[in-house]
Amino acid sequence: MTPPDRRSVGELLLDADYLARLTLLDADGEAAPAMLRTWPEVVQSAAELWAALPHPPDPDVMHRLEAITHGMHRDQIRRGWPGDGPPDERLLQISENFTRAASLVANRWPVPRRSRSGPSAREAADLEAARTRTVHTLWVGGHSVSVATGEHAHDLRLLKHSHATCAETRGIGRGKDAQDRLGAFETLAAGWLKDRWPGALNGEYRDPPDATRLGQALCQWDVQVHRTLTTLPSTANLWLATATQATIVDTTAILLHAGAQRRAVDGQTVARIGSALRTTQQDWSHACGLWQQLHSPLSSRFDNTLTQAAAEVRAATKEITHDPTGLATPELITSRLGPEQIAPIVGQALASSLELAHVIHEITASGDPILAATNNIARIASTRLRQQPPQPEGVDAFPVNLTGIRANRVAPIPDLIRDQLDAAGQHLIASSSIAMNSGTDLNRHRQATAPSQPTPRPPAEPPIHPCGEHLAAPPLDPGSHPTAGISR
Structure with missing residues (x-):
C-alpha cells in the first residue's frame, strides 16, 4: 500500500525545482524525444497550479508561457514528431508535483472562501514565493529540453552522413523549430524572474520542522x-x-x-x-x-x-x-x-x-x-x-x-x-x-556542552557529486539572458 504524501506545497515546489536542475545536468540527445513528449504536460500542470493560487498577478505570465507550449505541442502532433513513446521520468515527476500542489492549494483556498479584500502581507509573500519557484522550475526545465533537443539534432546530423533514412533524420528541422519556441519560452520566463529570483523566496512560509x-x-x-x-x-x-x-x-x-x-x-x-x-x-x-x-x-x-x-x-x-x-x-x-x-x-x-x-x-x-x-x-x-x-x-x-x-x-x-x-x-x-x-562510538561519546579539550576540526561539507543528487544545489540566476548562470 502506498503511504500518503506528507509534503507541503512548498516542499513539492522545491522538489520540482530540484528535479528540473537534475534534468538539466543530465540532458542529452537520446532523452530529447521523451522530454519533448512530456514537456507540455509539465507546463499544463504548472498552469493549473497557477490558476489555483488566489489573487493572480497582472499581467499573467503563465498564460503566455502556456500559449507558447500549446503551439509547440500542436505542431508536434501535426508533424508526427517526436511521436508516441515513453515519457521522461523526471519531467513526469515535476508535473505530478505541480498537480499535487494544486490540489493542496484548492483545498486550502476554495474559490468561494477567498477573501475579496486581498491577501495579508504574509500570504502575499508566500504566494509570490510559490509563483517564483514555479516559473523558475519551468525556466530551468525548458532550458533542459532545449539542450537535449539541440544535442539530438546534432546526433541526427552525424547520422545523416551515415546514409540514414529521411524518417530517421526528420528531427533535424523539427528539432530546430522546437528549440526556437523553447528559446522564446526561456526569454519570457527569465524576464519575469529577473527582479524576483531568489529574493522572493525569503517570503516562503515553512511549517515548523518535525524532528521525528x-x-x-x-x-x-x-x-x-x-x-x-x-x-x-x-x-x-x-x-x-x-x-x-x-x-x-x-x-x-x-x-x-x-x-x-x-x-x-x-x-x-x-x-x-x-x-x-x-x-x-x-x-x-x-x-x-x-x-x-x-x-x-x-x-x-x-x-x-x-x-x-x-x-x-x-x-x-x-x-x-x-x-x-x-x-x-x-x-x-x-x-x-x-x-x-x-x-x-x-x-x-x-x-x-x-x-x-x-x-x-x-x-x-x-x-x-x-x-x-x-x-x-x-x-x-x-x-x-x-x-x-x-x-x-x-x-x-x-x-x-x-x-x-x-x-x-x-x-x-x-x-x-x-x-x-x-x-x-x-x-x-x-x-x-x-x-x-x-561511527559505532557516536552514541557512547557524547560531549558535554563545554568540552575541556579543543574539538578537532570536523570534516568539510561534502562536495557535489557527479550524479547530481547533492542537496545543496545553489540557486540559479536568471540574469538578463535565458541561459545565464546555467552550464552543463
Missing part, C-alpha cells in the same frame, strides 16, 4: 527499497536507489558537520569518520553514475512507491538541512533536529547504507538478466574495451551488434559491464562497512 520526520522517512525508505529491488531490480530502480542513498550519505555528512560545530557529537569520532564517509560518498556517486548511464525509458520505469519514498527522503532532509535559498547554518540544523537525534540518525543511515550495498551487489552478482538499451550498453562497453588489452585477431568482444544499436533495442547487460558493476559493488560494501564501524 527524518527518522521515519529513512525507515520508510529502507523498507521500500528492499521490497522494490527484491521484486523489480531494473536499471531505473537501481539508479533511483543509488541516487537516493547518495543523498542520504551526503545528509549524514552535513549532520555530522553541524553536530560537531555545536558540540552535539564527539569531535574525535567525527574526525575519524570523515575520511571513511568521503570515500563512501564517492562510491555511492560512482554506482549512481553507472546505473544512470545504463538506464533508458525504453528499458524500465521507476517504481511509483519507491519514487514516493525517495521524494519523502528529500523533503525530510531539506526540512532539516536547508533554508529556502541554500544550506542552513549548523545552529539551525542542530536546533531543528535536536542535538540528541543526530547520533541515532547518523548511525541508522550508515547501517542502512551498508545493507543496501550488499543488496545491490547481490543483484549484480546473481547472474539474473537486467535489461538496458543497446545504445547505453554500447557506450559503456566501448569505454571499457579501450581500457583493456587488444583482443586477438578474429575475436569480437563487442557485446552488441550494429543492427541492435541502430534500432536501440533492449538487451541484457553483458558480462563486460556486469564485471564493472560487481567491482563497484565490492568497493561500496568495503567503504560502507568502514564508515559504519567508524
